[in-house]
Amino acid sequence: MSEIETLKQWIDESNNIVFFGGAGVSTESGIPDFRSVDGLYSQKYKYPPETIVSHTFLTKRTDEFFEFYKEKMVAPALKAKPNKAHYKLAEWEKQGKLKAVITQNIDGLHQAAGSKEVLELHGTIMKNYCDRCGKKYDVDHVLASDGVPKCECGGTIRPDVVLYEEGLDMNVMEKAVRYIERADILIIGGTSLVVYPAAGLIQYYRGKKLVLVNLSETSQDQYADLVIHEKIGEVFSKL
Ligand code: CNA
Numbered sequence: 619m620s621e622i623e624t625l626k627q628w629i630d631e632s633n634n635i636v637f638f639g640g641a642g643v644s645t646e647s648g649i650p651d652f653r654s655v656d657g658l659y660s661q662k663y664k665y666p667p668e669t670i671v672s673h674t675f676l677t678k679r680t681d682e683f684f685e686f687y688k689e690k691m692v693a694p695a696l697k698a699k700p701n702k703a704h705y706k707l708a709e710w711e712k713q714g715k716l717k718a719v720i721t722q723n724i725d726g727l728h729q730a731a732g733s734k735e736v737l738e739l740h741g742t743i744m745k746n747y748c749d750r751c752g753k754k755y756d757v758d759h760v761l762a763s764d765g766v767p768k769c770e771c772g773g774t775i776r777p778d779v780v781l782y783e784e785g786l787d788m789n790v791m792e793k794a795v796r797y798i799e800r801a802d803i804l805i806i807g808g809t810s811l812v813v814y815p816a817a818g819l820i821q822y823y824r825g826k827k828l829v830l831v832n833l834s835e836t837s838q839d840q841y842a843d844l845v846i847h848e849k850i851g852e853v854f855s856k857l
Pocket residue numbers: 639640641642643644645646649650651652653654657722723724725740807808809810811812813831832833834848849850851
């Protein structure tokens with residue numbers, strides 16, 4: 619049996635699938651990831667993306683933070699449409715087969731595809747709030763603002779995104795752990811599995827059907843029961 623046939627059989631037999639994904643899930647929607655050859659790391663900036671998308675940059679170089687954030691992260695995500703991977707996951711959830719999507723992505727595409735139980739480990743570009751008074755703002759307001767988005771109280775409007783150097787929401791992490799511990803199949807897709815603590819979630823899986831669908835090799839390939847190095851949208855459209 620081919621890997622895809624095995625995966626198809628596992629999925630057909632299961633009603634407790636959990637998916638854990640990253641930026642590679644959205645590249646087929648036209649949003650660049652960080653580490654692929656055409657990802658944001660390979661483009662020329664004064665600083666690597668992880669330096670810019672950090673708490674230090676937001677507070678110390680606020681202009682540059684928002685220039686990069688709006689142009690390279692928000693604008694492409696708002697233009698993007700879900701792809702076959704997002705839609706397939708939503709379909710499995712509707713059929714009662716998939717329990718949760720745990721994502722490192724901040725682009726909102728799983729919800730756009732119809733997924734309901736989406737745990738956003740790194741937050742979302744869709745929500746924003748004033749760092750002084752807490753007032754909430756939508757993403758269109760942030761994108762339309764000139765330079766640094768400012769609240770009427772004078773504070774800076776920041777994204778509800780977990781930046782580098784910032785902590786994850788422990789409620790979301792604990793919920794993710796519970797889903798993974800109980801999962802029958804854990805499918806991990808489109809993530810280089812190098813960003814912690816998110817990447818460490820894989821250790822909580824207790825089953826024997828750990829599936830990795832990622833274009834490039836990862837340091838966790840050796841622990842997976844099934845590894846497919848192909849585009850996730852293409853793989854999922856065959857299931
Ligand atoms: P990453 O480190 O950029 O890794 C992406 C991985 O996906 C790489 O190993 C690629 O080989 C693989 N990949 C790329 N395209 C595909 C595809 N079509 N099918 C299968 N695999 C593919 O991204 P991670 O998510 O692992 O890193 C975590 C960071 C990146 C998180 O904090 C994200 O918030 C952040 N990020 C998010 C987005 C988004 O929301 N769409 C975009 C860019 C970066």
